[in-house]
Amino acid sequence: MGWKKWLWIIPGMFILFGGSVLLGWSILQISNQTDAVAANTGTSxxxxxxxxxxxxxxxxxxxxxxxxxxxxxxxxxxxxxxxxxxxxxxxxxxxxxxxxxxxxxxxxxxxxxxxxxxxxxxxxxxxxxxxxxxxxxxxxxxxxxxxxxxxxxxxxxxxxxxxxxxxxxxxxxxxxxxx
Incomplete structure (x- = not known):
């Protein structure tokens, strides 16, 4: 592979990695909010x-x-x-x-x-x-x-x-x- 292809592959990998981290964090936040709502259902x-x-x-x-x-x-x-x-x-x-x-x-x-x-x-x-x-x-x-x-x-x-x-x-x- 030539160095020009690496110029496209390396930034693409960073973008893919960053997007995955952002997606994972978003899912975790939604899960935490759902847990908080469920916990509030049992109020005294x-x-x-x-x-x-x-x-x-x-x-x-x-x-x-x-x-x-x-x-x-x-x-x-x-x-x-x-x-x-x-x-x-x-x-x-x-x-x-x-x-x-x-x-x-x-x-x-x-x-x-x-x-x-x-x-x-x-x-x-x-x-x-x-x-x-x-x-x-x-x-x-x-x-x-x-x-x-x-x-x-x-x-x-x-x-x-x-x-x-x-x-x-x-x-x-x-x-x-x-x-």
């Missing part, structure tokens, strides 16, 4: 709760609007169930949620709501009846849409009852916060 309920502002910007609803027979505050019950659904259904977990765990929670919801001493608002009473119907659906079958709606009811009621930012609700409830 604490991180998820920070999604909506816990700053009280609206008037919280009086705690005597829901009186449970067992002495528990209705506000606490709503918050506890909302936290459960945040932990088990959000961030794509609804598709893989353990049905038996969801069924047990639905049975617990029904049990609590059948022992309410008093609800001092008709719209809230209607929402609690809708929640009971959805919970009964989950008890009877593995209905992921009913689970999603349960989460949305508890999410909205938690925000409304505690006076958080109403703009961060699904607008699924009849109750809007007035006593």
């Amino acid at each position: 309920a604490t991180q998820q709760k920070e999604e909506f502002s816990k700053e009280v910007i609206n008037t919280p609803v009086s705690e005597d609007i829901i009186i449970l027979d067992n002495g528990e505050k209705g506000h606490d019950f709503i918050s506890e169930v909302h936290a459960f659904y945040d932990e088990t259904l959000t961030w794509g977990r609804i598709d893989t949620a353990d049905y038996e765990e969801q069924k047990a929670k639905a049975e617990s919801i029904i049990e609590t709501l059948t022992h309410i001493h008093e609800v001092k608002n008709e719209e809230l009473k209607a929402d609690l009846n809708s929640i009971t119907t959805l919970a009964e659906t989950v008890v009877k079958s593995d209905d992921r849409e009913a689970m999603r709606k349960l989460h949305r009811y508890f999410h909205d009621l938690d925000i409304i009852l505690h006076g958080y930012n109403y703009d961060e609700t699904f607008q699924i409830t009849s109750f809007r916060g007035e006593n």
Whole structure:
């Protein structure tokens, strides 16, 4: 081979080598980004709760609007169930949620709501009846849409009852916060 051919071959080899390194680095970056997104899928309920502002910007609803027979505050019950659904259904977990765990929670919801001493608002009473119907659906079958709606009811009621930012609700409830 003559020296003129080497003038073409040597730069071509450098270009090919440089292109390979650049391609390999790009693939590695894409892989790392994919891994980071996958790792974020497993966030905890604490991180998820920070999604909506816990700053009280609206008037919280009086705690005597829901009186449970067992002495528990209705506000606490709503918050506890909302936290459960945040932990088990959000961030794509609804598709893989353990049905038996969801069924047990639905049975617990029904049990609590059948022992309410008093609800001092008709719209809230209607929402609690809708929640009971959805919970009964989950008890009877593995209905992921009913689970999603349960989460949305508890999410909205938690925000409304505690006076958080109403703009961060699904607008699924009849109750809007007035006593």
